[in-house]
Amino acid sequence: MIALGVQPRILVVALRRLGDVLLTTPLIRSLKRAWPAAAIDVLVFRGTEGILAGNDDVGSVVTLAERPARGESLALLRRLWRRYDLALSTQSGDRPTLFSWAAGRRSVGFVDAAGIAARLKWLALDFPVLATGGLHRVDDVLRLAEAIGIPPVPEVVAPKGPMPSGIAPDRPYAVIHAAPMFRYKRWTLDGWQVLAAGLDARGLAVLATGGPADRAYLDEVWTGQPGVCRLDGTLPWPQLAALIAGARVYLGPDTSVTHLAAASGTATVALYGPTDPRLWGPWPAGGLGAPWDAAGTIQNRHNVWLVQNPPSCPWAILPCQQEGCLRRLDSHSQCLDELTVSQVLSAVDAALASPAPARMGASGAAG
Structure with a gap:
């Protein structure tokens, strides 16, 4: 382990999505x-800081616009200059590497294998780490811990806050978060509606969450569904995390909220299409254990059930890691369009049948 003193100041640079x-x-x-006595700050894009709310490991959060004016970036560089004993960049890009190098008296970060910029980064960083592919994002980012000689702790930490009063029903409930950031990760409108009816038939109240920007899409999903209690746009991250933690089961596509649900320990059913779960699958509470397979009908790891539809892929290459069948963000994905409600409900039934201790700690795979 590198020597930093008893109360070091540390900056983690994570300029990516939620x-x-x-x-x-x-x-x-x-x-x-x-x-343990370190003051750990995190530099993130403005608008993503809420995902760190209530995280006891974080001292403070520094934000930067995703597309900042030159003056904002220069002002932040001056503000952070050599302020920290150690700074770590979780990406190999020029901007996060620059902030890490400027902020830390010692710096760590990923560096690509080739290129003029890469050679400069190898020289600038005190602990450069070769950027490689093929690892789950959690395993990959923990290589930075190994580079400075500290034990990796593979625990995703969800936002923390109180359960919102007057929102959770007085009977067991399910949470559905139907809206991913991009169209190509969506399931069908009919799928969500029939699924909600199936949850109701299993004795569960159905709560639907989403962000303010999801309102128009969720109007389409939940119109004519009086049994669904809509909470979209009403909950900050800590309260959303508390609501999901109290649910009997959570269901959602490949989205940040699904990762949050998995980390909370709640039984989580994740609907995946083009995304490769080996790299970006939900990380269960207590760790992943065996890696996700590339594709399967229903896979289970700890408290997470991952549902895919391999036979529907027209190129038989699921997961294709592409932006839908049309290779653009607003594309459809046939593998999700043809995913059946019965398959999703099979995963739900498996999740509901699993006792709480098993959901938190068991590991296995199916399909």
Whole structure:
């Protein structure tokens, strides 16, 4: 382990989307376990800081616009200059590497194998780590912990806050988060509606969550569904996390909220299409154990059931890791369009049949 003193100041740079920031929390936890008295700050894009709310490992959060003006970036560089004993970049890009190098008296980060910029980064960083593919994002980011000689702690830390009063029903409930960021990760409108009816038939109240920007799409999903209690746009991240933690089961596509649900320990049913779960599958509470397979009908790891539809892929290459069948963000994905409600409900039934201790700690695979 590198020597930093008893109360070091540490900066973690995670300039990515919400789910990526959440999957950086195992690195932050590893740092906090290695240096319990450390003050750990995190640099993120403005608008993603909520995913770190209530995280006891984080001292403060520094934000930057995703497309900042030159003056904002320069001002932040001056503000952070050599302020930290250690700074870690969780990406190999120029901007996060620059902030890591500038902020830390010692710096760690990923570096690509080739290119002029890569050679400069190899020289600039005190602990450069070769950027490689093929690892789950959590395992990948924990390579930074190993590079500085500290034990990796593979625990995703969800936002923490109180359960919102007057929202959770007085009977067991399910949470559905139907809206991913991009169209190509969506399931069908009919699928969600019939699924909600199936949950109701199993004695569960159905709560539907979503962000303010999801309102128009969720109007399409839940119109004519009076039994579904809509909470979209009403809950900050800590309260959303508390609501999901109290659910009997959570269901959602490949989205940051699904990663949050998996980390909370709640029985989580994740609907995956083009995304490769080996790299970006939900990370269960207590760790992944056996890696996700590339494709399967229903796979189970700890408290997560991952549902895919391999036979429907027209190119037989699921997961294709592409932006839908049309290779653009607003594309459909045939593998999700043809995913049946019966298959999803099979995963739900397996999740509901699993006793709470098994959901938190068991591991296995099916399909």
